[in-house]
Amino acid sequence: MWDSAWQGAGTEAVGNAAPGSGAPRRRTDVRLAVPAVAVWAASIAGLWLHPVALAVLCCAFAGAGTLLICRSRHLFPPGKLRCTALGRERPPARRSFLSTSAAALFLAAAAAAHSAAGASQRFEGPLAEAVAAGKSVVAVVEVAGNPRALTAPGQAGTPERWSVPVWTREISTGGVLLRTRAQLVVTGGGDWGTAVTGQLVRATGKLRPPEQGTREAGILTASSGPGPATGVPILEKSAKELREQFVAASSFLAPDPRGLLPGMVTGDTTALDEGLETAMKAVGMTHLTAVSGANCSLVLGALLLACRSLRLPRLAAAALAGAGLWLFVLLVGPDASVLRAALMGAVAVVSLASGRSGRGLSFLCLAVIGLLLTDPGLGSSFGFLLSVLATLGIIVLGRRIIDWTPGFVPRWAAAAVAVPLSAQLLCGPVIVLLQPQFSTYSLLANVIASPLAAPVTLLGTAAVPLMVLAPWAATALIAVAGTFSSGVAATARFTSQLPGAALPWPEGIPGLLTMLLLSVLTYGTVWAVARPRQVCRLVLSCHRRLVSLIEVMETWSVLTLHRHGFRQGPRSKRKPARRPAPGLERGAGRGRLGYSTNLSGRNPRWPLRRSEQPVPRHQTLPPGGT
Incomplete structure (x- = not known):
């Protein structure tokens, strides 16, 4: 399930080329992140500000964007472009930054204008x-x-x-x-x-x-x-009738799969047991109780695999997969959460059709911008925020964690752990705002349930149209899918009863900050465990840098002492600099203290006379030490 969700989200190939292999290193394109953040900020502002303030904000964004465009064309006219090594002309990085910022401001102005239309109905x-x-x-x-x-x-x-x-x-x-x-x-x-x-x-x-x-x-x-x-x-009426028929067809199952299977397939949670729902909430498995982006990615991935197995062209496979995803959305119900999940799954379709599967972050930003421009009210939705953060974690962190795993670990096993972990690292700080508790066994429960959830979604979805065409075949598929769903329910109930399954956590901003710190520490720990040699090299490098810094500070202090023989202060109150104790005068080499035989106790002038210099270590002292 998680592997398909990771593929559906559109993975970002960042730094996957082995060092010294000669393969080009693909960089993460973050240019669309600036417009996405600007549109999101304008959408949130549209829910709180008065229409007049939104109109002023819209004009300010548009004016600032125009100034940036004019500034870009003035500094970098089209005739003054920088040539690359391949002979192609491209504008300098500063012009690209100015153009991206201008586009972000124009999109933010559009989002503010859309929000102003809705705000007028709330205030006037x-x-x-x-x-x-x-x-x-x-x-x-x-x-x-x-x-x-x-x-x-x-x-x-x-x-x-x-x-x-x-x-x-x-x-x-x-x-x-x-x-x-x-x-x-x-x-x-x-x-x-x-x-x-x-x-x-x-x-x-x-x-x-x-x-x-x-x-x-x-x-x-x-x-x-x-x-x-x-x-x-x-279409909506037929979808509702199919959902009701699926719930009725699942009535012969045990209580737990009877309520969980319709929720995982069609999003109908009316028959879900309250105890099972509480258990799944305690261990962080609530995304399995209803249709989410993982379900859409599974359906989309299965359709793409079927189309490609028939050797269909890329565009035809993408079109058929998109049509199947649209029918699945109609079956579940075109809610805002389902539409968000479908759009995140459609990122894979666009990636396949364009042949640029490594641009997951760019496609995610485009999806966020399109959704917020269509409905600015999504800016304040925690469901939308969690969906974006989960997809972002899978795109940015999931690939890295998978690449860190040793070569003897199977790829599917690495993805089964990396995908839920990466999503949880980014979603955890937001989840504690909604539910101030720490799910200790969330990763364990999701890893165990991930191979069980995939057949539930695929077999259950295939059984929906068969209820009309071949009811006996639909019953057989429902029975098999119910068996897997009972395993998901058993996993949730077992892990929720373990000691310390749901630990209390601070509420509000302190809880968010502490969970963010825990996510950073967890990410660093995973890197340290997966890359012990790099950790050793990093520790040794830090040690060498620290030793070098100490040596530089010692040298600087000695030079300062030589340059200023007396302490700074008023002329009448200046005192001679204190000399080291006899026998502890500075010797030669890496800040070591050399032994001196000058024990007369006199206070000579600074610097020392030649006869009072410490004896070098390579010279031997005659008997008597003089």
């Missing part, structure tokens, strides 16, 4: 006034995602409350009809759990303000179930 207009006043409304809304269960701690069984993201079409309040498209969150009873993405429903209830820093314009507390649905898309 009739809808904002109705939300602030808490009015009762009757609204026609479009369901924008799958319902999410709102379960209280310790509650078991069918959820009583649901949260559904919607887009408004019409809002009627106080005899006034508002036709606007704004994002709301509807919280209602059990009937809202049957809502299908894309359908139009009627909702009645009371508006209330959202939390600060969120992208929703308000929260609609529904007083009744959804009204008559109209315009249900056929």
